[in-house]
Amino acid sequence: MKFTLSWLKEHLDTDASVEEIAGTLTLIGLEIEEVVDPSKALEAFRVAEVVKAEKHPDADKLQVLQVDTGKETLQVVCGAPNARAGMKGVFAPAGTYVPGLDFTLAKAKIRGVESNGMMVSERELELSDEHTGIIELAATARAGSPAAKALGLDDVVFDIAITPNRPDCLGVRGVARDLAAAGLGKLKKDTVKPVKGSFDNPVPIKLDFAKETKDACPVFAGRLIRGVKNGPSPDWLQARLKAIGLRPINALVDITNYISFDRARPLHVYDADKLAGTIRARLGKSGESFAALDGKTYKAGEEMCVIADDAAVLGLGGVIGGEDTGCTGDTVNVFIESAYFDPKRTARTGRTLNIVSDARFRFERGVDPESVLPGLEMATAMALDLCGGEASTITVAGKPPRPNPAFRFDMTLINRLSGLALPHRDIRRKFSALGVKLEGKTNVLKATPPSWRPDISIPVDLVEEVVRLTGVDRIPATPLARHSGVAKPVLTEGQRRVRAVRRLLAARGLVEAVTWSFVPHGEAKHFGGGAPDLALDNPISTELSQMRPSLLPGLIGAAKRNRDRGFSDGALFELGQAYRGPEPDGQYTAASGVRFGHSSLDGHGRHWSGAAPAAGWEAAKADAMAALTALGLTQAKVQIVRDAPSWFHPGRSGAIKLGPKVTLGVFGELHPDTLEALDADGPMAAFELFLDNVPGAKRKGTSRAALDASDLQSVRRDFAFLVDGDVEAGVLVRAAAGADRALISDVSVFDEFTGRGVPEGKKSLAIEVTLQPRDKTLTEAEIDAVAEKVIAGVAKATGGTLR
């Protein structure tokens, strides 16, 4: 919403500076977007009088002028045909930057004659494209005074952002009222006076709605003015409209635009000679369409409020008028419409047809329902003043909707919600300035909001007004009560886990990324997602169209982009949400990582001490297990099964399970099809942990179990077994560990070998078994007995034999 300082001052009696006004507007919720003083750009340009004009001795089209700049008389060479002695124009002395020419003037000799500046055209000042001659100013302009003032360009323009709850401030008068309420001056008295009609309005008006839809247009008033002489509006009106970025059209149309911005009251003017019969406000009918003022043809939907005569649809109520019945320079008889249109229906119509207009902007936010008649009277007075003619009586169909009703307002609510303690006198003065009527003498009052404030309907709305106009700066900062003593921990176990896993993965050399929650549909599908109920209806692009079923596609894409940038080896992880369904429990928290190129815990890529291995299942499993260990789950407690999803290499991947049902995570090298689907290159290994599936810690108090460290020396024995190639180490280790649960405290695999000495189809697995005696040192015989049990147990579980 734009307006100029002089326009504001028509409604507000104030001595406040531009800075004070701008600062206040921002604080009271009418945020300044921009304040432009057009005279700033024209500061160097001054009014000058041409004292003498003589032909240039050496050029037919040039003249040599003597100009009085108010300080001195200077010689200027000028090519404008309209330059002549006695005229006043705009002078730019040497050293001035001329925007329309984009250069800075210098003293020069033009065809041998010295020139000390320039008399400029409108184009040279970028005021218009006019360049047939230099600017001619009124004879009253004083030489030496700023040209901006003489040109009427000294009016500061304010541009403010209006929040959707303040339709009243979509007119300058509303802004002025707010400033007055904020203590920045006094609102001037309204000067609109009714114009008495001298003949009966001959245009019948009808509201043609069913009972349920009559709120679409509850009131419609109009009158005819006959015998007008339409044409360009006067300079002051054109200047105002131009200053706020509107294009003047003709006096009658300009009047409606003016009142729209002056009073937030949209109106419409019809060329009455182009109307046929009764003017109706009604809902559109199927098949109806009309040519609108914006040059486009629109279909009027059955839910839209249209204005029609007996022949055709004339426009969409509150949104846009029709081309055929608009006022032109030839209009002699004008019919003025002032109505109220329902905000919701207006918004829907505008949205459906994608029409943006000043009328829609106001009606959908709520125009003052009681401005129907004052708006019409104001337009009438202006039309008669600018275009002459004779006004009819006013016809009003229907009646305006009732503004918000009065409500009880307890003044103590102000202090309760804001902490402000203000004298009642101050509060009452503010409400009075806003037009809020207060009745009663105690703390509990009856408050009646003004018709132009649809946003005031409950007590808290009035608290907002007081706070807004007083300023939060005046509210004392009040410490929130603290719990006595030391602050308590507040994180849930789930939140602590997320933090622990995040730090742990970073500590293992993985770099945390944040990738989009949505991925291309094809990628989602590849990772087991892609369900229609997780597809965005209005994605920003197909690349970001489907909620991710896993964090891996985003990470693999990120790994690929980094490789493309020259990072051939690295490791990334992400900790965040993925989606199995649209319900809240369909969202789960995953911790996922990707190692690419050559990468392991020790580092990435080549190194003199030995290159990192190609990113493999081992590194991915190690990362996953380390994270689980941080959450209290050791390798001994979980099971590794060959049950990883299809996007992993079927032979080099696994699932980490806790019992048959709970999957804690998956890991492995990526399937070549996955890499191809995501246009990425291997080697790449990944893991994904489902943190919600990790059981909660059974923590009771802070005390640890007592240390179980025997004084007796533990005994280590190595065994190498020859087993079938497909026997899994996990099975063998479990069998060995189970051979004597009391004595065997640890089993580790220290070698896996195939090749020389191992028959085809077999492999050698070497384990170290630790025996921890409890009561007494073990004898050789006892140790041998356990060893036999280990060998027997392994043989039974795997068919393996001692090598």
Added chain:
Amino acid sequence: MSASELDTLKAELLEEVARASDLARLEEVRVGALGKKGRVSGLMQRLGSMPPEERKDFGQAVNAVKMAVSAALEAKHETLSREATAAKLAGERADVTLPVREGPLAEGRIHPVSQVTDEITEIFADMGFSIAEGPDIETDFNNFTALNIPPEHPARQDHDTFYFAEGPDGTRPVLRTHTSPVQIRTMLANKPPLRIIAPGRVYRCDSDQTHTPMFHQVEGLVIDEETHLGHLKWVLEEFCKAFFEVPEVKMRFRASHFPFTEPSMEVDIGYAKVGDEIRIGEGDEWLEILGCGMVHPNVLKAVDLDPKKYQGFAFGVGIDRLTMLKYGMPDLRAFFAADLRWLKHYGFAPLSVPTLAGGLS
């Protein structure tokens, strides 16, 4: 054997010790001299067959030779050992200027958004706020209607909402456009007094130089029977001072409008621009950082709280924006590009955990 012969023997043996060039040769010398069949030992054996009156003097003389040779052997042994070790070590020389692997702690990084979320958590936890969470895919009710944004409200259009297809109940789920629906979930699940913050991802159908379709917000909510705007002001001022780690901040509260709060305010923070650096707490420029206000009575009613009894405030801040301001990151889009160069440069070391005791940054 005469005294002069003994002197000669001693001189010979000492000469042999001196000439031994390595430990093996020295051992031969020792055995030749002091070994069981050595020359000195041989003399000692002769003592038994000597007349007693000679035995004493001779014995003393031989013993002196033995002592002298032993001492020489010991000294020579030490010298040769030292030389041998030095020679061995000289052969073991390594190029210690070779750079070692920096190790995983130097490689890994925490994303700035995670780090700053931890910082924010640390500050609010101290003020008694807990952390609430909610899903990204929200109901229309939680994201809009319960927050006093009814279906035709113009604010719905301002939100650039991502929608999903209509569900079985006839409504369209949305990607939450703000963290405010967590307010609703929190108030439905818990009774006041409440103090929560809710950090998380939010989504708007918007993408350009300064907007991304996904970003991060943190919501704050306090509901009890007496918390008012003065408390809100205090909390935000304390938060900003702690977060930006400056002794004072200048804040400007501008009246504004949000459907879910009333009165509503936007808050600017004072800063100075020095070169490319933004310094919070100095200067006269203003930068908008958050929106806030007193929870609207209609929101309280939507979660069955009596607005006559309960009241409180809510605020919403962009985490990414706070991060950019505090750490001088110019481009929001880079947050989600997963460019290792950016992550390594702006990311945080794995063990730099923000604490109030140790400082946030």
